[in-house]
Amino acid sequence: MQFVDSEVDNVYLWKIGSVAPADFFSYADTWLELHPITDQVAWSDSIWFKGRIPKHAFIDWVSARNRLLTRDRLRSWEMLVPSICLLCNSQDESRQHLFFDFPFSFEFWFFFSSRAYLSPPLGFEDLLRWMKDPSRNSMHCSNHEVSLLSFALLIWKERNNRLHSSSSRPAQSSSRRYSRLFGTA
Numbered sequence: 254m255q256f257v258d259s260e261v262d263n264v265y266l267w268k269i270g271s272v273a274p275a276d277f278f279s280y281a282d283t284w285l286e287l288h289p290i291t292d293q294v295a296w297s298d299s300i301w302f303k304g305r306i307p308k309h310a311f312i313d314w315v316s317a318r319n320r321l322l323t324r325d326r327l328r329s330w331e332m333l334v335p336s337i338c339l340l341c342n343s344q345d346e347s348r349q350h351l352f353f354d355f356p357f358s359f360e361f362w363f364f365f366s367s368r369a370y371l372s373p374p375l376g377f378e379d380l381l382r383w384m385k386d387p388s389r390n391s392m393h394c395s396n397h398e399v400s401l402l403s404f405a406l407l408i409w410k411e412r413n414n415r416l417h418s419s420s421s422r423p424a425q426s427s428s429r430r431y432s433r434l435f436g437t438a
């Protein structure tokens with residue numbers, strides 16, 4: 254091993270991306286290099302609006318990214334879990350099925366639509382885009398947004414309740430509970 258004498262101490266230089274090396278470390282620049290800012294998604298304002306309820310916004314954000322641990326996703330990772338839906342025990346569990354297609358959800362959408370005089374689309378991304386469409390039904394108001402966005406948490410909690418405690422509530426009781434909580438009756 255050969256040592257080279259130098260009158261100047263060695264220094265670390267931090268090089269991030271294509272910029273010139275610097276003698277200081279920036280957490281902010283490193284974070285942005287590892288997690289670059291992408292274009293804002295069309296549904297961002299539908300979830301992260303002023304007056305949102307944090308627990309609703311979080312579950313809606315996870316749902317919008319299709320990151321909920323639904324059984325179709327678990328099985329796509331080759332995990333040995335049943336494919337059957339915990340809520341209806343007749344079809345495979347997926348985001349679309351949980352939130353829109355199975356009878357419990359369908360009853361909710363009928364309940365909400367009939368009382369709020371709205372006709373939201375029955376698909377997650379379509380729903381979020383619809384909520385920001387200024388040309389849609391004039392009955393729109395922020396309370397309806399809050400109510401709609403709370404549904405994902407309601408249904409996900411019911412699903413998890415059935416998974417972990419083997420108890421269940423009928424759709425009508427959840428609809429009545431929903432009505433009391435958000436005043437949509």
Ligand SMILES: [Zn+2]
Nearest residue numbers: 338340341355
């Ligand atoms: Zn089902």
